[in-house]
Amino acid sequence: MAVNAGGRVVARRGGGLLGRRPASALSTATTPATPQHISHYLAHQPRATWEALSAAFPAGEMSHGHVDAVLLSLARHPHASPEPVARNALAFFHWSTAAAASSSSPPPPPSSHSLRSYCLLVHLLSRAALFRDASVLLESAISKHQSSLFSASCFLDAFFAAYEDSGTAATTRGLHLLVHAYARLRLPGEALEACRYLARRGVLPSLSAFNAALHAAQRAGSFDVAWDVFELMTQKRMYANQSTIELVIGVLSREGKLAKTVALVERIHGKKCAPGIVAHVALTLRMIEENRVEQVILLLKRMLQRNILLDDIAYSLIVHAYCHIGDAKSALEQCDDMVCRGRRLNAFVYTCLIRAHCCEGSMDKAARCLQEMLSMGTKPYDETYNHLIAGCFRQGMIKEGLAYFDNMHEEGFVLDIGSCNKMLEGLCSSGEVRKANNLLTAMMDKGLLPDKDTYLSLINGYGKVGDAQCIVNIYHEMEHRRLDPGVEVFTALIKGLCRCGNLKEAEKLFAAMKKKTLASTSDLYDMLISGYCEKRNAKRALWLYDKMMTENEKLVPSPETFMMLVRRVIKVKNTYSPDS
Template sequence: MAGVNGLVQISVIIVPSKDVPCMGLLLRSSGPALILSAFHRFHVRWLLGKNPIREHHLRTTYIQDHILRMVHTNASTAEIAIRDLLRRDGNWDSLSADLDSVELTDSLIDEVLLELTDPIDAKRALSFFHWSARQKNSGHGVRSYCIMVQILVQARMLEHARALMESVIRKNADAGSSKFMVVDSLLSTYTSTQSGPFLFDFLIQTYAKLRMFDMAFDVCRYLEEHGFSSSLISFNTLIHVVQKSDRNSFVWKIYEYMIERRTYPNAITVQTMISSLCKEGTLKKFVDILDRIHGKRCAPAVIVNTSLVYRIFEDERIEEGIMLLKRILQKNMILDDIAYSLIVHGHCRTGNFESARESYDDMLKRGYHANSFLYTLFIGLHCKEGKIEEAKRLMEEMLLDGLKPYDETYDFLIVGCSKTGRLDDGLIFFDKMLGGGFLPSYLACNEMMNKLCEVGHVEKANSILTVLLDKGFLPNEATYSHLIDGYGKEGNAQEVIKLYHEMEFKGPTPGVMAYTSLIRSMCHCGKVKEAEKFLTAMEDRSLTPSMHIYDWLITSHCENGNVGRAVSLYNEMIKGELKPDAHILAVLAERINDAVGICKQGVRIR
């Protein structure tokens, strides 16, 4: 009926659901009766003083409008009601009973959480998050997790936030879902949860601590594409955990990206990068490079940045390296003479002598001096091009400038002289190298050994190895293989066997390369039985003989008239799925008169 002062008089009858399960609550007014859900029954209880069985006359316009809105906006009312209950520290059992007919959908849960984004509501939101999961009897969706995480991060409840973040990351890591589903969900709810940039630092750090390094880095770059830059703390965390995992190349990839994005290192970053250099065993290398360029020890940050640029140039990414070098120069993170020297190195690395010379001349015009690092670069370029006289001239000029050559300088000259057949010059540089307290690289040593053995100076090569061994040089398999081949060509089977025993006793352990040289040399010396012993030893070490090894053995047996054994080796080769070449077939055919003879020996020519 009509109330006083023009207000509508509303009669509300709240009926327990066990008595009227299909209706729940009746709202009577001057119009037809309206049916409300069980949820609305529970909400109106609050308005009526929480007494479920009595009749009230609500005579205020506010209450009338509020109840009518409940009828037409069920979802919105649910969010507000649950939020209010949580803020009043309501009883969960009461909430469960009153919401028995309301479906807790993902969208409803998300909207309730979004009503509780204020940090003071964070604990209530977390309670609702866990309660609703139990009510649903199923896990929450990614969006619900992400909203909850953002609420907790904003409230600095980081332990709870990390637990949920790790949970949702793990659930979606192997679910075949989109790679960036979690970060996309965080981005989509970033504004509505009133989050801050720390959220994404928290995400990257969580990935890092889960040892999902690649994903952490991918997310970092993905966020950059969406306008969110990672903080230095996040980069430091990621670099630290990756460095601990011994993925040193990945450490440098992250550091390079960090500099590209204009996030510059602090003392913690530099310390971690120095640890990475120590782990990969290259710290001394870069300290030595800087000593040769700058003439004195440099700060750790300069060592790290020199290493970064050097690696980029070694990958022949010249333009990228120069761009990054300019950036760190602007921040005084590297010295000018070092930067110029690295640019010259980059051009030399790609064989661009003209650009290298231009950069070098520009450096001199700006008042910087040449250094042993640069001289060695140009000597190396000339040696690679076979211009030994030019390389020797630069060596003399370097000495006149008071600069000292080092191991790499001599290596370039020894290799260049050896390849061009100037063995006398190569030996002179070798003697000077040893006199300077340096040992040759494997490349320089083996190149010289090979050329000496090729021209018949195997004794000289052997004496050089003896000297090197006395100075602590550790020869590799190739070093011994060159000497074995040299003695084999001379027919000196005794020295060949002696070198084999030396390898077995002192190392390195013979591999395919050494056994190939041993068998070839024994065959050349006419010692086929000894050659077959090496074949057996090779197979005992699970090393697979090559077609060339069978070629030498078959040829040697045929030359000695042992065609049966030659055929047996041929069949063994076929069994090993090695395809004989024309030479093997010709040698066998020469020793066997006709096709009938071939069949009798069991040869299958194909």
């Protein structure tokens, strides 16, 4: 109970208003408190304590709507001293929760605030530069209100709506804090979504907000998210500082791509470059791999204007972008432009052109490009030879491809796995499976790790020459290297063994395939049934047919296999008929 003593309100034990208050607030303890009364009180009271609030306002009437309306009223009006008002609003926010929980009036009010209340109060605190309080409140709101049923986009909509409803008194500080809050909660995907959301609505997140999102993504190992953050900030012309570059270099290092990117930049420019150049080159290369050429060229031109990249590096990357999508004509035009601007074509540019010609199947143009490269005193490197070798074997130019391989071997380079597979496939298709196997052994001694496609080429090759034992050996080697064969490789193994006539081993591998819980196919049964029919073993062929039909109703033999089986069974019956 409070007593008026000489213009002062003295709180007695049991609750009351401490300190001075305006005369207009004296009647609020006896009359219903409207949001306007409460907001006026909070805006003009130097310090609103819990005791003062309990004495001034009836706790039982504090509903969600009441609290929302009070905070909205405070948020919409600028104040001469925003910090006391924001602190009073925060005290009222916490007091209203406790007061509502202790009220016994039916029905019992909810014990937690609405999302809108959280959002409005965060903007109020941010406007008063009370960032620590705002951050704590924002993280609490995200934890309470963001779930599988309440997505990040819904939270963002509510938070931005509270910002807009604040009107002319609004500040973007709270919006930047939202990105920081997601980052501190280790939600890099949501932090990226918040950055995109704000950018779409004309509010560019601050550099520190972008860096926070980038750091959260790097720490969580979400490298794709990290690159998306870096790309977004670069596209929005929020250029990187030293902290940004260090974070991006950290992502590159953890991805295992740092050394390769540094070597590529040095190959283009002729000497080592600053980490900032390496970071932006890595971003550009990632976008080129995704075939976003128009965006890449626009971004590179902006980087040139800001002196983020050197001229020769930017022009070389534009050539690479055109070559990557197979536009050799535009790439050559860009090369002519480089020469006109006094820039010398480097090994990377020549290699890009060679790749484009090889992909088109124009091996004569690729060879001329190589000769021009050598005449300019520019040395080819491993990727140059990889493109030439893969291109030759794709076109069936075995002799020329092997010649390039010998040159590469003499220079001390090692084939990459993609070019190696193309070479093995070409050799095996031409019947040179022994040579292919020897070359693979030599490359494995230099550190090349074969994959499923590597072994698939050898399996098909040995199947053509009828070497069943080598097919079985390849399967065991794959098992030793713990390479999961998969249905495709098992199909090639069984097909090769059936072609060699070794049906016993083929059935063993068929059984091994089933042990690995790989689904049988009609093709596999067809090969085995046809093989036994050709060996005149109708009994085994019928057994496999029955097993096929009972295993899965979707497994149906091909018409050719079925007719072959029928003819074999009829012939057997005619042979052992009593009337014959």
